[in-house]
Every structure is written in structure tokens, then in C-alpha cells.
Amino acid sequence: MSWIPVTEQDRREMLAEIGAASVEELFSVIPGELRMRGWNLSPGMAEAALRRHVAGLAGRNAVSPVSFLGGGYYDHFIPAAVDALASRSEFFTAYTPYQPEAAQGTLQAIYEYQSAVCRLTDMECANASLYDGGTAVFEAAVMACRATGRGVVRVHDSVNPVWRGILRTQTANLDVEVADGADPEGAACVIVQNPAFRGDLADFTDLAAACHSAGALLVMAFDPVSLGLLKSPGAMGADIAVAEGQGLGLPLGFGGPYLGVLAARKALIRKMPGRIAAATVDTEGKRGFVLTLQAREQHIRREKANSNICSNQALCALRALIYLCLAGPEGLREVAEACHAKAEYLKARLAARFPVANPGPTFNEFVVRLPIPAERAAALLLERGFLAGLPLAAVGAGGQEELLVAVTETRTRSEMDAFAAALEDACHATDL
């Protein structure tokens, strides 16, 4: 097969078709500072020299700080079995397969992932996964618009500000208005998050009822690990539940790959984006798996599809499934209890010196007000081997002195004591 991506002739024909005189003219809308201006690559290296060079660069990474950094992504323990099973070559694809029914094992894994998500959230159906928590929030918002025929999406202040930004970006050219607040009147949906970005817990059962009497949907972002302890989105009456699934067996990365979880009530299944695996029987009556309800999707419905999502995060969803199967309801409860208990310990320890800004109960994350700017404290703590947390002003979710501190089951008492002492010390030293 010849592989010539674009010939000069192809270029001329395409430019003529869209009415641009040159490639340069076509790209002229892209601001100059964003344009590629030469790659500036150094000459090649021999393999051994390259390895030395890259190992040297990698050695400059700070890979071992003790982390109290959260904000939607958490340093949970990952059992070795997750890596061992998910690394099997049979599962080596990031996607739903292109000839899906030939890959029964992959479809079964996706089907079981969906089933696990439904049990976790007390929702009736789940899709095969989306890119990450932020894009799941966007997909839930436009799903609510499709289901209600309305165009206003109200975002409660509990929602992760980064995810709000993603929602604004992705709706920028759609007929969807993103507004603040929790008033369901005339809205397609109200989007809330529990635990809130700043760590506060809430029961949104009454808001769900208010949404339904106003003809709106309730979209709830949740932390999957927290559901070991907390009331589920389904139990609160949410219509669509979304999450960042990273906490379920996925390592922290600089932006991913992560896992967008989306579940819904069954009445909304035809408005749901993405792929859905289903169980069925073959002509001999044997159990098998298929991709179902594909008429929602882009390869059939083209520009009228529910979403341009036509894949999923198969390998990440598989890791979440393995994690949930290993933990089971009991194990997930124990992880959640450990997160909560340890966070309460650190919160009490820090509260002796710094005011805690959460008015009520929290799960594994809380806000402390420091006597110095939180950015400065985080920089000082990094020198002492700690990721201190998220300075809230950096994401527009709090004041300059507010630090969002997360604790997972992986933190030890001695780490927390050392962290508290280092934070007190850093603030004290800077006071002087």
C-alpha cells in the first residue's frame, strides 16, 4: 500500500475547494506566537548516550515528595494486581475495538466496568467511559440539554473550577448558556459536586426534588472512593452522575490518562454519549457481548450524534474495574474510612495552629487559612519534601492564604506529624 499522506495535487484541490489561495492563508487566523517556528532540534545521539542524557533529565524530577495535593486527583494506593492484570497484552488497547464483537473479552471488561459503576453510584446505566472528569461534566451538561430541550446549564459553586473551565470551553460554540447558581427554574440541569471542590459535604436530595418539579435534571459529580462512606448520587436522586475515576487504580500523571465516569437513569440512556457494551445471547443461546444503542453515535448519526465521543478510555476503565473487584464494597469502605479518619487527624492537628475554613463535615480534603500566602507555603514545603496541597487562589476557588489539603489512606501518622511541623515551621519562619 502506498502511503503518501498529502500530495501537492491534493493540497491544491483541497485549497481550491475551500477557497483559500495557500496553506499560509488558511492558517493565517492562528496568532503568530502560536505558530511553529522551526523545531530547533539538536543533532542525533547514539542510543547509549541518549539513555544517559534522558536518565539525567529524569533524575531532576522530584519523584518522592509526600503528597497532600488533591483537588480532584488523589494519591491512592494501587494494588500490584491492577498493573499485573491490566498489563496483559490481550487488553492492550486504549480504545473500544473497531470490530467490536470480535473482541469479546474487551467488551466483557467494559460491560463489567459499566455494571460496577452502576452499583457504585446506584444509577441504572453507565457508558463505557469518557476522557476525564472535566469532559464528563461537559457531556452530562449537553446530555441534559438534549433530554430537556432547554439550553441553560447552572453550575453550583461546589464544582471543580477547572472542570467549569472545561465546560465553558467546550460549550463556547454551542447553543448552551453556562450560568452560576443552583436555581433549577428554566434550566436544563443544575450541576453540583459532592464532596465539593473545597471539601465540604452536602446532601443534595432536596435539590434533586426541586430540579424535578422544575423540569430540570440534577447532574452530580462525585468522588468514587468517597462512595465507600457517602450517600450515593442515585440515592440522592441525581439523574446523571459523573466523576473523575483516577482514584480507582490509576496513577497520578501530568494530566492523564485519566477516566471520565458517566452514569444515568435508564430513561435517559438514548441521550447518553459514548459507547455502551451490553450482554446478549448468540444464535446458539450462549452469552455474548455487543456494543449497543449505536444509533446515538457519530458513525451512524453523523453531525446529529449525541456526542463526538466514539471511543472510550478502555485501559483506564479496565484498571478501575480491577481495582473495584479487588476492593469490593467492604474494601472500598475501608479505604474511604481510612481516608476520612486520617484527614480528620491532620485537620485537628493543623486546626491547633491554623483556622480551618470548612463550616461543616468533610471527607478527605479541607481548607486551612495560613498566615502567609499559600503559594509561598507550598514552595517552602516542596523544599522540605512535601506537596503541601493546592493554593486555592491559583484556581480562583479561594483567598491567597487558603490551602486545600488532601489526605489519602497512603499517608502515615508520622508523615502527617512531620508535615504539620514543617508547615508550622515554614509559616513561623516567614512570620519573622
Added chain:
Amino acid sequence: MNPESLRFTETHEWIGAEDGGLYAVGISDHAQHELGDVTYVDLPKLGARLDQGAKAAEVESVKAASDIYSPVAGVVAAVNAELDAATELVNQDPYGAGWFFKLKDVDPSALEALMDFDQYKSFCGG
């Protein structure tokens, strides 16, 4: 309904007058044949005011998903709830039990601009 008494659109909907000023709308036998087995029908809301050519419903089959357009302007006075559980009616009886919705407040003269059965047959290539 007898298809020879109906009017047809180029997008393969039919419309026919009933008693009480109502007009039933469905898809043609040709359309159901082209679509193959219908698996889902999304019907309009009761009371919805539709312009001529407005998207009124959606039909999904094993092969495709298509929009159904209102042949004339009117207000949705009834929808065929049977189709929720028995989408095969669209294939089995497209001009009868497989109707989609009924319109009221229709200007009867609007139907005259649509194709009659013979014109529609030749539109579909005989």
C-alpha cells in the same frame, strides 16, 4: 388508511385527514423498507407547535437514524404511544397502526402542495 388517499413529502412522510380536524402523520412504506427493522421512535411532545419541515420525531433502525419532519404546520394533538413497546408496527403497517403523531390547527390547503400517491410513487422511481 388507504395510501391512495394520503399526501406525501420528498422526505418520505405521509399525512392524511381524519375526523375532527386531525391529521395523522407517518412514514411511507418505501421509507420503512429502506430503513429496515425499526428499533426506536422518539415522538414529539403533545401540544408542540411545529412549522412545516420542522423536525418532529426521530426513528432509529438497525441500519440508520433519521429525523422525521412535519409535512405541514400544526400543533401535536396525539402521539402513538404503542410505538414505545412495539416499534415493529412501523414496518408492519406503516399507513395504519404505525402512525407517529396527529396534528391539529392545520391549514387544509397546505396539503395540496404535497405529492399525491401516484406522484410519490414516481418520485420513488415507480
